[in-house]
Amino acid sequence: EVEEGEEEEEEEGEEEEEEEEEEGEGEEEGGEEEGEEEGGEEEKEEEEDGEEGEEEEEEEEEGEEEEEEEEGGEEEEEEEGEEEEEEEEEEGEEEEEEEEEEEEEEEEEEEEEEEEEEEEEEKKKKKKKKKKRRRRRRRRRRRRRRRRRRRRRKEEEEEEEEEEEEEEEEEKKKKKKKKKKKKKKKKKKKKKKEKEKKKKKKRRKRRRRRRRRRRGRRKRRRRRRRRGGGGGRRRKKK
Numbered sequence: 001e002v003e004e005g006e007e008e009e010e011e012e013g014e015e016e017e018e019e020e021e022e023e024g025e026g027e028e029e030g031g032e033e034e035g036e037e038e039g040g041e042e043e044k045e046e047e048e049d050g051e052e053g054e055e056e057e058e059e060e061e062e063g064e065e066e067e068e069e070e071e072g073g074e075e076e077e078e079e080e081g082e083e084e085e086e087e088e089e090e091e092g093e094e095e096e097e098e099e100e101e102e103e104e105e106e107e108e109e110e111e112e113e114e115e116e117e118e119e120e121e122e123k124k125k126k127k128k129k130k131k132k133r134r135r136r137r138r139r140r141r142r143r144r145r146r147r148r149r150r151r152r153r154k155e156e157e158e159e160e161e162e163e164e165e166e167e168e169e170e171e172k173k174k175k176k177k178k179k180k181k182k183k184k185k186k187k188k189k190k191k192k193k194e195k196e197k198k199k200k201k202k203r204r205k206r207r208r209r210r211r212r213r214r215r216g217r218r219k220r221r222r223r224r225r226r227r228g229g230g231g232g233r234r235r236k237k238k
Contacts, residue, residue, distance in 0.1 A: 096225070103221075107214065114210070118203070 151170070155163055 103218070 024207065155166065
């Protein structure tokens, strides 16, 4: 058994050596073939590189021609852009002048309308005052009539002696009433004057407010125009 084991080991060792020799020969042959193939491929690549260089030169020439054409087109576009900007500036100035004229016309119309409104308001107020005065007069007349009727009834019922005393008292009362009326009239006149003064002040305040508002509107519009809010010259975004 020991001898058989040794023989088997020797056979296996010989077989391994033969296999290693065969593998070494195959690798050498493969290396030579690969070297030849790589040399042919390098020659092909060099030829292709030469052809690519010629193509690149042609492409460079074509690129230069295209650049020259593009530069000429850009110059034409710049000239056209400058002409368009000049036209837009002229149009913007014309539009601004038209807008200013329109604003002046609007302001004149507003002033006329305000004056008309004030006149109408004054007329309405006068009418109201007249109505109030008429009502007051009617009430006063009615009161006087009632008082007179009462007095007449009393005078008829009372005696002659009492009538004389009553007449004196009535005269005194009339004098007092006249004085009171005079005082009332004076007070009314003062009130009217004060009301008129207040009205004038209110009108002045209104006019000042309106002027300030108009000035503020004008300033806002001008700022918007300067900032590019309204119609003016407009530049293209680059």
